[in-house]
Amino acid sequence: MQTSYEQIVHKIxxxxxxxxxxxxxxxxxxxxxxxxPIATLPIPEKLYVTVKQHKGVEGNLIVEVGQQVLKGQALSKSANPFAVPIHAPTSGKISAIRKHVSPHPSGIPELSIEIETDGQDTWTELSPTLDYQNQPKIDLLTKICDAGISGMGGAGFPSHIKLSTSKKVEFLIINGVECEPYITSDDRLMREHAWQIRQGIDVLTHMVQPQQVFIAIEKNKPEAIEALQIACRENPLYQVVEIPTKYPSGGEKQLIQILTNREVPAQGLPIDVGVISHNVGTCFAVADAIFSGKPLIQRVTTVTGEAVSKPANYWTLIGTPIKHILNECGYQASSQKQARAIIGGPMMGFTVTDELVPIIKTSNCVLVPADSEMAELNEQACIRCGACADVCPAGLLPQQLFWHAKAKELDKAQEYNLFDCIECGACAYVCPSEIPLVHYYRVAKADIRNELDEKQQADKARERFEKRAARLKAEQAARDEKHRLAAEARKQAMESKGNNAKDKIAAALARAKAKKQGLAAADSNLDTKSEINSQKTPPIESNDEPTQKHEIVDAATEKPSASSNQRVQAAIARAKAKKAAVATKSNQTPEITTEQEKSSSGSLNIENQDENIVESKPIVHEATKVSDVPRTVVQQDTKKPEQESVSPSHEENSDNQISQNIAEQKQAKVAAAVAKAKAKREAQKKAKASEIQITKPLAKEKSLANEKTLAQVEQLAEDPNNQQESSSKQNIEHSAIEDPLVTKKRRIAVAVAKAKAKRQAEKTVENSAPKENKEDKS
Amino acid sequence: MNFKLASSPHQHANRDLGQVMKLVILCLVPGILMQTWFFGWGTIIQVILAVITATVTEAAILELRKRDFERALKDYSAIVTAILLAISIPPFAPWWVIVIGTFFAIAIVKQLYGGLGFNIFNPAMAAYVMLLVSFPVQMTQWLPPVNLAQYTHDFWDALSVIFTSYSVEGFSIAQLKTDIDGVTMATPLDTVKTSLIQGFTYSEGLEHKIFDSVVTGVGVASSWVSLAYLAGGLFLIKQKVINWHIPVSMLAGLFVCALFMSLVDSDVYPSSIFHLLNGSIIIGAFFIATDPVSASTTNKGRLIFGAAIGVWVYIIRTWGGYPDAIAFAVVIMNMAVPLIDYYTRPRTYGHQAPNALKSKGKQP
Incomplete structure (x- = not known):
């Protein structure tokens, strides 16, 4: 059973x-x-502020390259609770935002903000909170989060997450143990700033309301113990506890065990046993954030090792490259043949290869050992002596873990609780065979995580594939049903063909209807175009699945042949339309012709690419001009629902894409035709008007609206990013040039209108048109 | 400047494998000296022969396995094995016994299983068992302590006996075995066992002059040798080269068995003290059963492993055909080590189950 609060307090x-x-x-x-005492380093010329410096997610950048920033100004922001912002450590200019070598064992470049410092060190405006006791907890949490505070002891867990617990806190443990050899940053901080640390503890205590506060300091820091005892003596809740010197007593879990005899459950958090722990450095930063409003932009870093001539603790700005630090501290390269620079201590720190690695919020030490100080190791066979198990603070069997990790028996390694290893390095420290045990565990852990990721991805892919197969099947069924209906309709049409008189009336009605519908469709198409476009593009961009990519490639490879077919078909349709037009010249309006041609070519395209309307092809060809129009109208009608049903769907397939392409083309063509017709009329009007008064502002204004639409249509057609547009543009041009009923005069007028519209678009619609275009693309 | 990459921890305790093995050898020295004092130069010669054979064998096989043998030899593990075997066999055994034994230990038991760290059996003890089974006569030619022997022998006699079976003066090994009264001598364990078989009681068996007349049941020479090894063993524990678990549990296992049986019938069953100070139980407990490679690795497992060896030793000594049984007991328990290790895992921090068996490995 868990040790009770009374037992713990009594024992302590x-x-x-x-x-x-x-x-x-x-x-x-x-x-x-x-x-x-803690010294201050001169401001380096350049700072490299890593965007993500804590455990969690990175915030969004709110600054740009070239921007001047002030000391303490926030550089990132996010609504995500696991995001902690970063701030400019000093004033200067942002010279670049790019990947820079990260202070991580891997050294993988991470997004960083490079700041050219101006040496002025000008603060931004700060907003201190003096009456924190009267502030709601949520405000204080926000304040701490906005100050960019994450755990400064090592792991870098966002402090506000720990503090936002709603569970009952029995013990607040302030960790000033600093058990790792060499490091003295917390030691010096406690000696020199005990009062501010105490203020920070006050804030934390106010926020989590613990029953007892332990300030744990290792016995080898008598000055720090004394300083904090003095600072904390007036509050009976606070108790400074001396911890026996033993590594790793400063590990969170171990410290909790020492103080409370409780163990944090394997996958749990300290709060599960009623404990919250914070590093003394974090307390200091919290006091800064609350009482001065200062964000976390600097920390105490120990610079030590026999290869520096001025080892001490320094206030370093976040983002300071270690090169600057080493230069200032008298780095003696000559004492290092095996040059090593370690961020952190000798037990858990990691080596860095690049001298431009920056200091981040968790960098408590830069250790530069001389060759003689830390000898190179010479790995030998494990003799199963068990010395590692004797020193393991987590109760693991390191030699078994090593055995399985080395043999890549990852499941066995997990069975031996690999993930309970805190990587303290005690096992490798004592290993007589000098095996880098922790390294093996890290590799095994990474392998297991990768394996898990891969498995999850494979599962996802399989699920997706299955869903897609089901959907395709359903669509196939729907198509078959449509074919059947279409065939029936055709049969009926064939049967009713005999009656001529009826036919004529029906044709006339259909024509009128088609006209109306065509116009209506064109108008609505113009309106919905941007909407459809915006629906269409995202899925293509977000397609990152291999199977889907494959489909896209398929669709793309189909296109060239499709478009060449289209052209042939369009030509046939045009020829037919011409013949028909000659036959019925007298009663035909230009609108109908273009409409007719367009719809027929559109229908041909559809037939070409979408099998479901193939059957209608011979009818279109053999039917008389009269029956041609209703046919297309019917097709348009049948086409629409499908297109509507397809466009919202997120996962595109080739069929959908093609049918969408057709829809696009059709819309574009209809729109173009309407615009053209309008422009024509406008041009005629204008031609008359311009004879009287060339620059009549009213007319110009009036025409502007139309020109705008024309320009829009043209821009859409000319946009190379839209795959379909190029082919539709071709069609438009063909129809424009070869339209048999458009007279020369009209053509000139159209050309003039177009040119005008273009110019106008460039001049006056400069701002609005690109914007619209942008929206379309997005 | 570009820095070198290394994995944490960067600091390391100053004790590598070679140093561990050298400490073991150092702790064996008092026992070896005591053994030489009482039983003549034979022990030293056997040790030298064994060390040479082991070194040559190890180097040759590592070369065959295309390993860096110079580096491997620096770990001294083969030398420790050689010394343990050498001090276990009779000091005047023919030279080829120790050579075959050492070769077997290094080549077969150790290297064929993959070299240091991979052998299942304790190489010295497996070789000892092989020798005892193969050459029972040579392996039981124990000489009486020097002060009780009829003929004295010096270094050259020892050398001569080992290589030619005859001493410089021409005495055979059988002649050297006789004591001052012209009676062939045996080890204390043998003496008691023989007398018990012949129908004498335990206390009558102890009246033999090989036993100390002051302290009951203590062999004149062998107990001193045992105490010297005990001193070395305790030093090893103090130096944290070995843990206390195996020696203590092994001695306790034997002690408890002997105590119980002697309480049942003290005429037939020798006392606990007799069992602990005669034979090679001390050297076995501190130097042989603690061989890290072939012993259990968990503390709980070590207790079981050691106690089981103690019990086996008692069983074989009392009811088996051999007077002593360290080698058999150790080899038998070596086979059980994987099982013991599997069921004696410690409880990991933050886990409820006493061992990891119940809770399957968890996910990151």
């Missing part, structure tokens, strides 16, 4: 503690750097 009060199993006693070597 009687100056006793629990212990954790294992642990090691490496040489501490803290005296190298803890003798001098």
């Amino acid at each position: 009060d009687s100056d006793e503690l629990w212990d954790f199993p294992g642990g090691i006693y490496p040489p501490e070597r803290k005296e190298i750097s803890n003798l001098q």
Whole structure:
């Protein structure tokens, strides 16, 4: 059973503690750097502020290259609770936003903001909160989050997440143990800024309302213990506890075990056992954020090791490249044949290869050892001596883990609780065979995570494939049904063909209807065009699945042949239309002809690409001019629902795309025709008007609207990004040039109108047209 | 400047494999000296022969396996194996016994299984068992302690006996085995066993002059040798080269069995002290059963492993055909190590189950 609150308090009060199993006693070597007060480094010429410096997600950048920023100005922002913003550590100009080598064991470049400092160090406006006791908790949380505070002890967990718990907090543990050898940043901070740390503890205590606050400091820091004892003595809730010197007693889980005899459940959090712990550095930063409104833009970093001549603790700005630090601290390259720079301590720190690696919020130490200080290791066979198991603070069997990790028996490694390893390095420290055990565990963990990712992706792909297969099947069924209906309709039409008189009336009615419908469709198409476009593009962009890509490629390869077919068909249709037009010259309006031609060529396109209307082809060809019009109208009608049903669907397939292409083309053509006709009329009117008064503002204004639409149509047609548009443009041009009923005069008028419209569009619609276009594309 | 890449931890304890093995060898020295003092130069010669054979064999096989043998030899593990075997066999056994034994230990038991860290059986003990089964006569030619022997022998005699079966003066090994009264001597364990078989009681068996007349049931020479090894073993524990679990549980296992049986019938069953100080139980407990490679690796498992060896030793000593049984007991328990390890996993931090068996490995 879990140790009760009373038991814990009683034990701590009687100056006793629990212990954790294992642990090691490496040489501490803290005296190298803890003798001098914290100094301040000069501002480097350039800072590299990594966008993501904590555990969680990165925020969105709110600055641009070239922008001047002030010290403390936020550089990123996000509504995501796991995002913590970053701030400009000093004033200067943002010279670049690009990937820069990251302070991570992998050294993988990460998005960073490069700031050319101006040396002025001008603060942005700060908003301190002095009466934090009267502020609602949510405001304080926001304040802490906005100050960019994440755990400064090592893991970099966002502090506001820890603090936002609604569970009951029995113990707030302030971690000032700093058990890792060499590092003294918390030590110096506690000695010199105990009062501000205490203020931070006050804020945290106010926020989480713990029953007891333990300030844990390792026994090897008597000055820090004394300083905090003095700072905390007036509050009975606060208790400074001396922790025996043993590595890794500063590990969160181990510290909780030492102080409370409770264990954080395997996949749980400290709060599950009623504990919240914060690093002393975090307390300091919280006090800064609340009382001065200062965001987290600098931290204390220990610079130590025998390869620097001025080892000490320094206030370093976040983003300072370690090159600057080493230069300032007297780095002696000569003492390092095996040059190594370690971020963090000798037990858990990682080496970096690049001297431009920046300091981030969790960088508590830069360790530059001399060759003699940390010898190179020479891995030998494991002799199963079990020394590793004896020192493991997590109760693992490191040699078994190693065995399975090395053999890539990942499931076995997990069975031995690989993921409970805290990577403290105690096992590798004592290993007589000098095996880099932790390295093996890291590799195994990464392998397992990769495997899991791959499995999840495969599952997703399979699910998607199955869904797609089902959908295709359903669509096929729907198509078959449509074919059947169409065939029936055709049969009926054939049967009713005999009666001529009826036919004529029907044809006339149909014609009139077609006219009306065509115009209506064209208008509505113009309106809905942008909408359809915007619906169409995203799926293509977001298609990242291999299977889908494949489909797109298929569709793309089909297109050239399709478009050449289209042209042939269009030509045939045109020829036919011409013949028909000659036959019925007297009673035909230009609108109908264009409409007719367009619809017939459109229908041919449809037949070419979509099998479901193939049967209608011979009828279109053999039917008389009269029956031609209703036919197309019918087709338009049948086409529409399908197109509507397809466009909202997110996962496109080739059929859908093609049918959509056709719909697009048709719309574009209809729109073009309407626009053309309008422009024609307008041009005629204008021609008359211009004879009287060339520049009549009213007329110009009036024509502007039409020209706008024309320009829009043209721009749409000319847009190379829209795959379908090029072919439709071709059709438009063909129909425009070869339209038999358009007289020369009209053509000239159209050309003039077009040119005017273009010019106008360039001049006056400059702002609106591109915008519209942009919207279309997006 | 470009920095070198290395994995954490960067700091390392100053004790590598070679140092561990050297410490083991160092701790064997008092026992070896005591053994030489009581039983003549034979032990030293056997040790030298074994070390040479082991080194040559290890180097040759590593070369065949295309490994860096210079580096491997620096870990001293083959030398430790050789010494353990050498001090286990009779000091005046013919030279080819130790050579065959050491070759077998290194080549077959260790390297054929994959070399250091991969052998299932304790190489020295597996080789000892092989020798005992193959050459029972040579492997039981124990000489009486020097102070009880009829003929004295020096270094050259030992060398001569080992290589020619005859001493410089021409005595055979059988002659050397006789004591001052002209009676062939045996080891304390053998003496008691023989007398028990012949129908004598345990206390009557102890009246033999090989036993100390002051302290009951303690062999004159062998107990001193055992104490010297005990001192070395305790030093190993203090140096944290070995854990206390195996020696303590092994001695306790034997002690408890012996105590119980001697309480049942003290005429037939020797006392606990007799069992602990005679034979090679001490060296077995501290130096042989603690071989890290072939022993259990969990602390709980080590307790089981050691106690089971102790019980086996008692069973074989009491009811088996052999007077002593360290090698058999260790080899038998080596076979059980994977099983023991599997069922004695420690409880991991943050897990409820006492061992990891119940909770399947968890996901990241």
